Amino acid sequence: MCKPVLTRIPITWAPGFHCCEEAVPSLAAPLFLFHLRYADLGSGLARLERTRRQPWVSEDVGRHQRLENMDWKNMLLAMAGLPRTESTLDNRDERLTHWRQQVEDSAQTRLHDLYRLDLHLSGTELWRLPDRFVARV
Incomplete structure (x- = not known):
């Protein structure tokens, strides 16, 4: 999903903080929210x-x-x-590119909606988190 993370101006959030009036969803930053x-x-x-x-x-x-x-x-x-699969979750990961594109495409027809992206997009697989996301204890 896409949630604004940083802002320099006051913003008006939609319920659930998935979208705000002042910004169009962007997945350009390499940030992850689990x-x-x-x-x-x-x-x-x-x-x-x-x-x-x-x-x-x-x-x-x-x-x-x-x-x-x-x-x-x-x-x-x-x-x-759901079936389980490996993933790199980086810019070489074709599955991630596919899902990011679906989120961005969904925003194109919702520019004036309360939720500016499709909150009902769902995966078809469980992706194993790459080691870089796993805490070392």
């Missing part, structure tokens, strides 16, 4: 519980953030069943 709540069932369920209790919850946006526990668990189980 949504780790999809990697652990317990922490994902705890996050859902916290999100459901937020006083600013709106029926108009963010329904995917308030799934029922069993729906969340089934989604994670489905993800865990």
Whole structure:
């Protein structure tokens, strides 16, 4: 996904901080954001519980953030069943180039939408993180 990371000016965020009014999504910087709540069932369920209790919850946006526990668990189980593959996650990685292009293409038709990119793009494989992302303990 694409989330603005640095800014020099005040910005107006869309819910979920995926987009802002002042910028068009750009994937030019070699930065990575990993949504780790999809990697652990317990922490994902705890996050859902916290999100459901937020006083600013709106029926108009963010329904995917308030799934029922069993729906969340089934989604994670489905993800865990995807085929696994190796990845370099660098500019030589054709799979990454493909997905980045899909995100950028999705933004071309959403320049005036609240979410300026397609938040429903989903992978078809689980990519092993390259060693450079793994902490050495």
